[in-house]
Amino acid sequence: MSHLPDDTSSSAYEPYNAERPLLMRCACGQDHAPNQHIQVASSVEEAGRQFMEAALVKALFPVDGVRRGFLKAVGANTARAAIASVLPLGALQAMAQDKGALEKKDLKVGFIAITCASPLIMAEPLGFYKKEGLNVQLNKTAGWALIRDKMINKEHDASHFLSPMPLAMSMGLGSTQMPMNVASIQNTNGQAITLHVKHKDKRDPKSWKGFKFAVPFEYSMHNFLLRYYLAENGLNPDTDVQIRVTPPPEMVANLRAGNIDGFLGPDPFNQRAVYDEVGFIHILSKEIWDGHPCCAFGVSDAFIQQNPNTFAALYRSVLTASFMASQAKDRELIARVIAPTQYLNQPEAVLMQVLTGKFADGLGNIKNVPDRANFDPIPWQSMAVWMLTQMKRWGYIKGDVNYKQIAEKVFLLTEAKKQMALVGFKPPEGAYKKFKVMGKEFDPAKPDDYVKSFAISKMG
Structure with a gap:
């Protein structure tokens, strides 16, 4: 072990x-x-x-x-x-109450038991919700399709999401159309490609033809990043490998049983595979795109319209938790706070490795990567545009896409800046931050050119 x-x-x-x-x-x-x-x-x-x-x-x-x-x-x-x-x-x-009387104090918020949800989870035991006058019931949910359905059916007031999900739901992709919003990014980085221990001699992705991989959901950064990584290494993710949707809590068991060869999934399950000696960490997702978004905190258009003050209070709670989670020195406390059964139900040793970035990789090495997982809450609209380009690239979106309009409608950057200022944090400037994915710069002003630039896609 x-x-x-x-x-x-x-x-x-x-x-x-x-x-x-x-x-x-x-x-x-x-x-x-x-x-x-x-x-x-x-x-x-x-x-x-x-x-x-x-x-x-x-x-x-x-x-x-x-x-x-x-x-x-x-x-x-x-x-x-x-x-x-x-x-x-x-x-x-x-x-906080004077900022506007709360329309609704008792809230149900869904989450998946992964470290990406740390800010949303820790805000409850650390009292950040209570300090805004809110009584939040955190509902552990089994999988992402269920998260989506509970939001559509209004069983949850707000939820932990995969950051592409509100985009897909707003466009009616894979489900009933429902206008949704990304209020903040829950985490950046914090994922990995984990392979079965029997593949320690197959570190070159070109040797992965015929492999079976798991991702948590179609509309996920995991799916988009895995596809990007495979394609950059010459593999067509639709014909050279199999990609299966598997709930995160089931990934390690499927790896152990040999049902999959690997997964690009959320922590703590990459580290849990190492801890259980069934897998090793091939690469961290930050090696594909350092600073990439993963999960998000989201609400529906209707909830904001009906409960503007409650939404603002909930938002401030989550932003406060996000900034605390972004500090390396607070990670050991956070690991202990989110470890119990009602939250992640994981060994503290596993969570400590994920959150501190000092971890065993399953290949005999001890790595020190402080930003293995991070918690920058800014919902940059350029990130939304990138996600939409990948939906277009792989055939999830047909026809023309108004990237800018969709990104600005769903990713609430202006509201994020407003609420950050109210809780005493200096908001960043701009909306379309540039970044690189596997060394290739993404220009959010030219999304169609970006989609057409790839040798492997469903567009060509």
Whole structure:
């Protein structure tokens, strides 16, 4: 059995120092996530309370030097007492309510038990939903088709999604058409291509003809990234291999039974395959596209229209959790928070390896990749355009596509920036961030040219 490396212990976790500036670099590369002080707390409620206190300190003293001077002069305890006397945390919650009376306080939110859902899950035990006046019931759901159906049937108010799913649902692809929205990206990176241990001598994808692969859903980054990777290595994903839709919790069992040769799937199941000694990690998905989106937090058009204040409160809760999750030093706490049965139901050792990036790869190596999984919440519309190009490339969309119109309707970037500002974070600029996939730059202004540029596709 593979175990967490010995050097990934809680002793390596940097404790809170109240006299240090409460600035932190978030996943988008800017110093604006005020949660540096979260420590491995014995109480998750205490961790949530400390996080809110630090956010309040930064809001009151936005200039670094002034904040440092204040904390150094009076000390952490005096500062805490002074701030509480002026604006206690209860008042902070009241301020959130003042942003608009909540139309609905009791919410049902669906999720799949994978690390991609960390922000959505951790916001409940850490108290971020409660601080916005919400009572959220997290509903563990078996698979992505069921997630889709429960949203269409209005059994869930909001949900964890694969980021291409709201695009597909809004267009009526694979299901009844229902206008959906991506409010935030839940995670970036955090996936891998995992192969059965019997294939350790087949690291060249050109040797994979006839392989059977699993992905969690057709409208998933997993499917699009696997197809991209195979095609770039000369394999036609529709004729040279088989790609099967398999719920993430069933991937390791299917690998063990020999029903599949590998999968491009979400963690923790890549690491669980290593832990159970049935698979090895061929490559991380970040090696295909570093910073790629995977899962999303989404709601329907109707929910936003009927419950605008509730939506905003829910959104702020998830954004706050996302920024906390983006900090490497908070990952050990998060692994413990999401490990229990009602959430991921996984060994902490497996989750620690995924979230800290110090992991055994199943090939005898210990890797250190801090951004193996990350949690940048920005729903860049260029990401949506890329997903649409891959739907077009592989025949999921027929005819002409108005890429820009669909991306801007479904990916709520403007709303994301507004809510980020309300919780004290500096929003990024722009909407169509550029990026590279396997070394090839994607220009979101020329999606049709991009689709036509590939040697292997259903377009040619």
